[in-house]
Amino acid sequence: MVRQENINLILSQYNINIVDIKQQSDKGKKAIWWIKTTDGDKVLKKHSCSSKTLEFILSAVEHLKNREVNLSNIIKTKTNNSYIKGVNCCYVLSDAIIGNTPNEDKPQELKMIVEELARFHYASRGFEFPDDCKPRLHLGLQKEEFEGQMIKLKGFYDTEMSIAKHSEFGQIILSQFPYFYKRMQLAIAENEKSGYARWALETKNTNCLCHQDFTASNLILTSSKEIFVLDIDSITIDLPTRDIRKFLNKIMKKKGQWDLKLTSQILQWYNAINPLEHWKWQVLKESLIFPHLFVGIMSKYYEKREISWPEARYIERLKRMTKIEKSIGPILQDFERIIP
Numbered sequence: 278m279v280r281q282e283n284i285n286l287i288l289s290q291y292n293i294n295i296v297d298i299k300q301q302s303d304k305g306k307k308a309i310w311w312i313k314t315t316d317g318d319k320v321l322k323k324h325s326c327s328s329k330t331l332e333f334i335l336s337a338v339e340h341l342k343n344r345e346v347n348l349s350n351i352i353k354t355k356t357n358n359s360y361i362k363g364v365n366c367c368y369v370l371s372d373a374i375i376g377n378t379p380n381e382d383k384p385q386e387l388k389m390i391v392e393e394l395a396r397f398h399y400a401s402r403g404f405e406f407p408d409d410c411k412p413r414l415h416l417g418l419q420k421e422e423f424e425g426q427m428i429k430l431k432g433f434y435d436t437e438m439s440i441a442k443h444s445e446f447g448q449i450i451l452s453q454f455p456y457f458y459k460r461m462q463l464a465i466a467e468n469e470k471s472g473y474a475r476w477a478l479e480t481k482n483t484n485c486l487c488h489q490d491f492t493a494s495n496l497i498l499t500s501s502k503e504i505f506v507l508d509i510d511s512i513t514i515d516l517p518t519r520d521i522r523k524f525l526n527k528i529m530k531k532k533g534q535w536d537l538k539l540t541s542q543i544l545q546w547y548n549a550i551n552p553l554e555h556w557k558w559q560v561l562k563e564s565l566i567f568p569h570l571f572v573g574i575m576s577k578y579y580e581k582r583e584i585s586w587p588e589a590r591y592i593e594r595l596k597r598m599t600k601i602e603k604s605i606g607p608i609l610q611d612f613e614r615i616i617p
Contacts, residue, residue, distance in 0.1 A: 284310060284321070287361055287368050290354045293319065306366065307510075311373065318373035319352065323366050324510065329411035331367045335359050336406050337486050337512050344400035347393075347505040349374055374507070376499035381528060386498065388546050393504040394491050394524060395550035398517040401486035413513035415487070417477040419564070420468045426572050427461040430454070433579040446578060446592050453599055454575075457568045460602075464567035471563055472556045476516055487515045492527050518557075521547065522564040530570060533597070534604035541615040548617035558616035566609060570598040 297313040306325035349371040361368040379386040406412045434454045437447045489511040497505040529535045
């Protein structure tokens with residue numbers, strides 16, 4: 278935890294009159310403080326990325342704000358810098374956005390979220406990052422990502438197969454993995470024949486920014502019915518289908534199964550703001566064929582990423598993710614009818 282006097286030292290580099298300081302969260306490498314000032318509430322955020330990566334993020338913020346995406350104003354220091362360099366971290370001060378988390382269960386608010394995602398992608402076109410920053414790039418790497426995950430999970434499966442006694446989690450993996458392995462292989466085959474490579478090449482000239490976690494928890498709905506986008510720490514350059522797939526997975530995970538009518542509606546809402554050519558929507562299909570939810574929980578278990586989780590929680594999550602993943606069948610079968 279950063280000591281109070283260190284926070285005061287950081288804040289002293291800004292032209293603000295502080296009334297109160299409250300820490301909202303502290304995850305070690307990342308932290309957030311609410312700063313009450315005579316000129317309204319501010320938010321101080323500690324970033325764990327390098328200053329060069331932060332410069333990429335801040336250049337993306339500037340580009341999006343210039344194209345009317347609702348993002349918080351970055352407050353410059355007394356020396357006109359957008360951030361302060363700390364020890365293995367950086368600090369950014371911005372205006373606080375006052376409002377509520379939009380409700381994805383309300384159709385009108387869900388529509389607003391989808392439209393804002395489409396605006397975010399549309400506005401990101403033509404983004405150029407500074408030469409001396411460290412950009413985040415996922416563009417053109419989907420096949421490699423799929424193959425890497427598939428090889429890793431096949432290794433976990435082979436290890437599970439080789440032992441004499443299996444846990445309940447291991448038994449479920451032994452019965453379910455062959456089905457999901459075929460899905461992974463199919464996604465890779467689809468990638469090779471879809472327009473992914475063509476679209477990635479086309480996007481290299483224009484760039485498209487992906488938020489990577491464009492969900493209600495990272496958005497604020499203001500009293501004037503505007504949606505503001507928060508937490509763009511993970512922003513990267515990739516095709517918009519990366520965000521669309523992640524968004525759909527989050528919504529359907531919450532519902533407990535895939536909903537064909539809702540999926541179609543979300544894609545129509547998106548396409549009304551940021552129209553994609555028909556062949557580009559086909560690129561989304563390969564990303565939905567790849568079982569990201571199953572891959573996520575299987576990796577988490579065998580890599581022991583959540584050591585605080587009891588075995589029962591892993592088992593419950595695995596069963597739930599398997600059920601959701603297997604409910605996508607009608608979406609994939611009717612994909613031509615669903616896409617705009």
